[in-house]
Amino acid sequence: MNDHKFTGRPSSERMTLGERWARFKRRAPLYRRALREWGRIHGRRITHQFHNVVAGNRAAGPVTFLACSGALAVALTMTTLYTPAYSVTLDGESVGVVADAEVVQQAMETVEATGTSLLGHDYQIEGNLEYEFALTLRSDLTSEEDIQNYFYGKLDSVSGELRQYQVVVDGQAVGAVKDEDGLNRLLEELKAKYTSENTVSVEFMDTVTIEPVYEAENLMTLSEMRTALQANQGGSTTYTVVAGDTFYGIAYANDMSMSDLEALNPGIDINRLMVGDVLNVKELTPVLSVQTVEEVTYTQSIPCPVEEVEDSSMYVGETRTITQGVEGQEEVNATITYVNGQETERTVNSTTTLQEPTTTVKAVGTKEKPRTASSGSYQWPIYGRITSYFGGRYIFGSYSYHSGIDISASYGAAVCAADGGTVTYAGYRGSYGNLVVITHDNGTQTYYGHNSSLTVSVGDKVYKGQQIARAGSTGRSTGVHCHFEIRVNGTSVNPLSYLP
Structure with a gap:
């Protein structure tokens, strides 16, 4: 001793x-x-x-x-x-x-x-x-x-x-650095990242303490500390769409509501998912979160009040604008709370009308829809295994673009209309073989190819689920199946983004 x-x-x-x-x-x-x-x-x-x-x-x-x-x-x-x-x-x-x-x-x-x-x-x-x-x-x-x-x-x-300065967030040690002043500057910079001229308060949402220690197990540079404090602690945050995915299915699989998933993906059309699309499925949550409160004044539009006028010449569910109103304008003062730059709460303190809106007059249909009217949604034309997906593929020894999906079927099986509409083509067309084209009320078209025979003619009104052909292998085909495609404004889109 x-x-x-x-x-x-x-x-x-x-x-x-x-x-x-x-x-x-x-x-x-x-x-x-x-x-x-x-x-x-x-x-x-x-x-x-x-x-x-x-x-x-x-x-x-x-x-x-x-x-x-x-x-x-x-x-x-x-x-x-x-x-x-x-x-x-x-x-x-x-x-x-x-x-x-x-x-x-x-x-x-x-x-x-x-x-x-x-x-x-x-x-x-x-x-x-x-x-x-x-x-x-x-x-x-x-x-x-x-x-x-x-x-x-x-x-x-x-x-x-010997003295080092350890950062503890909600009771959990993140690491330690030697430079106390540099550490304090780093924490202020993390706050400043989310502040603006309208910010009235900024604070960490977590309890942050700096403790002097000796011989810390996890000694970091300031750069490493910045990375550690900003690291995402929520795991995987994105999902890549694969064949057969639906927006609802992705939301359900990630324990999210449809509205939450839409909020994280504002640029995505939920009705037109494409294989390979990358969706945000988890909100980024850094180890250290920053909450800011801003007081702002802005103008926003006031929606036009709508007056409805019945029209017996239109189907139920159809509308037509008779007079388009003009939106009004109002000035709003609000207090907005953000977490890591994302708005979490908005409290409107006051509103001042700058311009009153005018009324929009709309005609609404009262005539009962016929069975052959389009519903706006699609069903599978036939049930079977998908043997070829939408997009590029190798077939007959070469790479080509596939404008729809191929669904396997037994010879002569019923092929049905995916939605109600009017048959605008029924006959033989090159690589499609025996083809049926249905034009729907909203202008979209559905194609059904390689049929052995057809059961409808041009001009026929068909309802959703009605048989229109029998499956076969006519045209450029390697086996019995139904080639199914959807065209929007004349352009082929992935049918799997529209089918249930």
């Missing part, structure tokens, strides 16, 4: 820490003996009273029984909650409270070894180290790490090079 010099007495009488520790160890049995004697005396008294009660001693009445019970409770509480301990001070300054004095000695030896290595010469902790016996709550004992950090603090006052 190293000798530790003490201050506060003449050098001729000064004791080393080693000598002080040896003296304390000699006295420790006296402390322990005193504690045992207290327990023996009080324990004997409690035991005597307890046996009187058990033996039916008439002198042990209710009062004695209650006293005995109370004494037992006190003894059990003392044993459970308290422990013999040592209150440790260095030059009168509290080091901590420990149950085992060896913890202090080991901490000092560790810090002295570190100091010797760091300073290049023998380093010893100096001072008057005192141990005072105490009966202490177990919860009040000082951890070994805190005892060691106390002595590291003494070394730091000499070297000035």
